[in-house]
Amino acid sequence: MSETTTLTTTALHERVEAIFRKGGLNVVQAGALARVIVAGERDACKSHGIYRIEGALRTVKAGKVKPDAIPEIIAQEASAIVKVNAGGGFANPAFELGLPVLAERARTQGIAALAINDCTHFSALWPEAEALTGEGLAGLVMCPSYATVAPTGGNKPLLGTNPFAFGWPRAGRPPYVFDFATSVAARGEIELHRRAGKALPDGWAIDAKGNPTTDPEAALAGAMLPFGGHKGSAIGTMIELLAGIMIGDLTSPEVLDYLGTTTLAPFHGELIIAFSPEAFAAGRPGDPFARAEMLFEAIVGQGARLPSQRRFAARAKSEAEGITLTAAEVEQLDRLLTLGLDAVA
Amino acid sequence: MSETTTLTTTALHERVEAIFRKGGLNVVQAGALARVIVAGERDACKSHGIYRIEGALRTVKAGKVKPDAIPEIIAQEASAIVKVNAGGGFANPAFELGLPVLAERARTQGIAALAINDCTHFSALWPEAEALTGEGLAGLVMCPSYATVAPTGGNKPLLGTNPFAFGWPRAGRPPYVFDFATSVAARGEIELHRRAGKALPDGWAIDAKGNPTTDPEAALAGAMLPFGGHKGSAIGTMIELLAGIMIGDLTSPEVLDYLGTTTLAPFHGELIIAFSPEAFAAGRPGDPFARAEMLFEAIVGQGARLPSQRRFAARAKSEAEGITLTAAEVEQLDRLLTLGLDAVA
Numbered sequence: 001m002s003e004t005t006t007l008t009t010t011a012l013h014e015r016v017e018a019i020f021r022k023g024g025l026n027v028v029q030a031g032a033l034a035r036v037i038v039a040g041e042r043d044a045c046k047s048h049g050i051y052r053i054e055g056a057l058r059t060v061k062a063g064k065v066k067p068d069a070i071p072e073i074i075a076q077e078a079s080a081i082v083k084v085n086a087g088g089g090f091a092n093p094a095f096e097l098g099l100p101v102l103a104e105r106a107r108t109q110g111i112a113a114l115a116i117n118d119c120t121h122f123s124a125l126w127p128e129a130e131a132l133t134g135e136g137l138a139g140l141v142m143c144p145s146y147a148t149v150a151p152t153g154g155n156k157p158l159l160g161t162n163p164f165a166f167g168w169p170r171a172g173r174p175p176y177v178f179d180f181a182t183s184v185a186a187r188g189e190i191e192l193h194r195r196a197g198k199a200l201p202d203g204w205a206i207d208a209k210g211n212p213t214t215d216p217e218a219a220l221a222g223a224m225l226p227f228g229g230h231k232g233s234a235i236g237t238m239i240e241l242l243a244g245i246m247i248g249d250l251t252s253p254e255v256l257d258y259l260g261t262t263t264l265a266p267f268h269g270e271l272i273i274a275f276s277p278e279a280f281a282a283g284r285p286g287d288p289f290a291r292a293e294m295l296f297e298a299i300v301g302q303g304a305r306l307p308s309q310r311r312f313a314a315r316a317k318s319e320a321e322g323i324t325l326t327a328a329e330v331e332q333l334d335r336l337l338t339l340g341l342d343a344v345a
Numbered sequence: 346m347s348e349t350t351t352l353t354t355t356a357l358h359e360r361v362e363a364i365f366r367k368g369g370l371n372v373v374q375a376g377a378l379a380r381v382i383v384a385g386e387r388d389a390c391k392s393h394g395i396y397r398i399e400g401a402l403r404t405v406k407a408g409k410v411k412p413d414a415i416p417e418i419i420a421q422e423a424s425a426i427v428k429v430n431a432g433g434g435f436a437n438p439a440f441e442l443g444l445p446v447l448a449e450r451a452r453t454q455g456i457a458a459l460a461i462n463d464c465t466h467f468s469a470l471w472p473e474a475e476a477l478t479g480e481g482l483a484g485l486v487m488c489p490s491y492a493t494v495a496p497t498g499g500n501k502p503l504l505g506t507n508p509f510a511f512g513w514p515r516a517g518r519p520p521y522v523f524d525f526a527t528s529v530a531a532r533g534e535i536e537l538h539r540r541a542g543k544a545l546p547d548g549w550a551i552d553a554k555g556n557p558t559t560d561p562e563a564a565l566a567g568a569m570l571p572f573g574g575h576k577g578s579a580i581g582t583m584i585e586l587l588a589g590i591m592i593g594d595l596t597s598p599e600v601l602d603y604l605g606t607t608t609l610a611p612f613h614g615e616l617i618i619a620f621s622p623e624a625f626a627a628g629r630p631g632d633p634f635a636r637a638e639m640l641f642e643a644i645v646g647q648g649a650r651l652p653s654q655r656r657f658a659a660r661a662k663s664e665a666e667g668i669t670l671t672a673a674e675v676e677q678l679d680r681l682l683t684l685g686l687d688a689v690a
Contacts, residue, residue: 079454246483304499
């Protein structure tokens with residue numbers, strides 16, 4: 001067994017933030033990025049953990065994200081829309097800036113939306129959904145991505161893997177949170193099958209001619225398919241409309257045109273909708289939070305899982321015992337810290 | 346070929362409204378119900394057309410909906426939530442009452458929600474989604490139903506078939522609208538397979554022991570499955586939380602407890618979220634409506650269909666040529682008009 005290193009989340013945060021500072025990011029960008037990356041690593045979401053540092057730095061090096069951006073908030077009185085312009089930086093500090101204003105609007109007006117524009121996005125959406133629940137709010141989060149998914153009945157990439165996330169607060173325990181791609185599989189999973197020389201399951205993808213394929217190479221040259229057939233295709237399209245077009249930001253095909261590659265973090269917007277369960281339930285019988293617990297108990301009681309259960313279990317373990325990295329991972333972090341942008345292609 | 350009768354939509358509306366008046370509904374309830382039922386028949390959605398009249402009347406006869414309810418609106422200043430209490434009547438007149446206030450709030454505040462409480466619901470959700478687009482707004486509509494769907498990984502009915510609908514306005518042509526159940530199939534489709542003695546496709550249902558089944562009888566005694574596996578299950582759960590619990594109304598298991606049957610129209614609430622694309626896009630490059638047309642063209646251009654295309658084609662035909670009913674259908678309408686509630690069990 002190879003050597004491993006165990007770090008507290010705080011120690012890992014410091015290391016990741018230092019890497020981003022070395023890579024030229026200002027404190028606002030570096031801090032927010034380190035927070036979501038450490039959260040991913042802590043929750044054993046390896047695909048959104050320290051693995052993502054390099055992609056973020058590559059995007060900086062390619063000049064496709066502003067490492068020194070300061071997000072700016074635009075919140076008009078009497079509007080339930082809060083807008084944050086990320087200024088060409090990453091989405092994460094823009095969300096952190098907008099969250100308290102969004103939460104205040106949602107509390108006073110019952111429902112409110114945060115539109116983040118001109119941002120580079122590379123993280124999962126569950127950190128946003130969870131942050132809303134931390135304010136006692138329920139929330140929906142969505143954004144486009146690159147055009148890699150064909151609409152059902154079509155034969156060419158057009159939609160993104162467009163993630164859709166939701167959160168509901170639970171007192172004294174982790175929130176109810178889901179966050180999934182509206183494609184059958186993530187693009188990374190197809191890549192993993194390719195590297196392993198394994199055939200894809202049926203229904204994941206089509207080839208460049210639009211025919212079903214289980215060959216990962218043909219799938220990468222063709223298109224992925226939406227989850228749930230025409231229903232998932234419709235949800236993916238809705239996300240292009242609401243979280244791309246409606247907020248005046250790029251759609252998934254426009255993102256791909258702009259970047260010319262799927263190897264950099266995508267540049268687009270993000271839409272967050274926050275609900276105050278207290279405001280909605282006011283004057284109605286029953287406490288919404290207590291009633292939600294009955295629903296969750298009924299789900300778990302019949303042997304089904306709540307989404308994110310595995311992630312929260314990993315989090316509890318990381319918080320108690322620290323985060324364990326392999327020798328190769330530690331070496332890579334050291335390399336990034338020493339070389340900064342010179343460490344990435 | 347048997348005799349048919351062709352009616353204008355206006356003539357059919359008058360006939361359906363008269364049936365509901367004969368059945369004891371007041372003008373507010375009868376008019377709104379006739380509008381959605383004629384819209385279903387006009388669009389060749391037979392499952393939501395005149396076929397639904399009997400179920401609505403059965404629900405009246407069973408005392409599970411108030412035929413003389415007058416919905417009441419509660420809209421606080423400075424709130425983005427509009428609430429309509431349907432007063433134990435049908436959802437449709439409550440929606441008609443709330444729509445203009447919802448639209449005004451969405452225009453001024455950018456996003457707004459309409460919560461309908463204490464209503465009986467028996468129609469599709471696309472009429473609501475379309476009505477929002479008629480106001481130049483985009484919108485999301487959802488509601489619970491009866492507990493007939495098992496969460497993924499579970500083995501007992503808990504969630505409803507919880508429909509999820511969305512609309513986006515298009516100038517000079519029918520809107521982009523989808524409306525689907527979050528179960529793989531509608532309960533009615535399983536019933537149709539049972540009557541035809543046909544096996545169900547794989548993946549639609551489980552039996553009372555939680556095992557996969559293709560036997561319609563076993564499926565009706567067991568549970569339906571969500572569309573798209575755990576993702577559809579998560580969306581169905583979200584709908585219970587937002588459009589049941591959050592708005593202080595019944596969840597799908599509570600609806601079934603209350604009614605004790607799935608043969609009457611369900612009593613619960615409904616949540617409608619309206620977005621002003623103009624408010625969201627303000628200050629950003631590009632016209633959101635023109636950009637959406639480019640997305641729709643790209644979808645259609647690769648041979649995929651937009652949702653509701655078939656419905657809009659049927660509508661154009663009905664509006665040009667009238668609605669054609671079979672002799673049996675006309676006879677049934679005559680019978681309902683003569684006998685009122687005595688015509689139903």
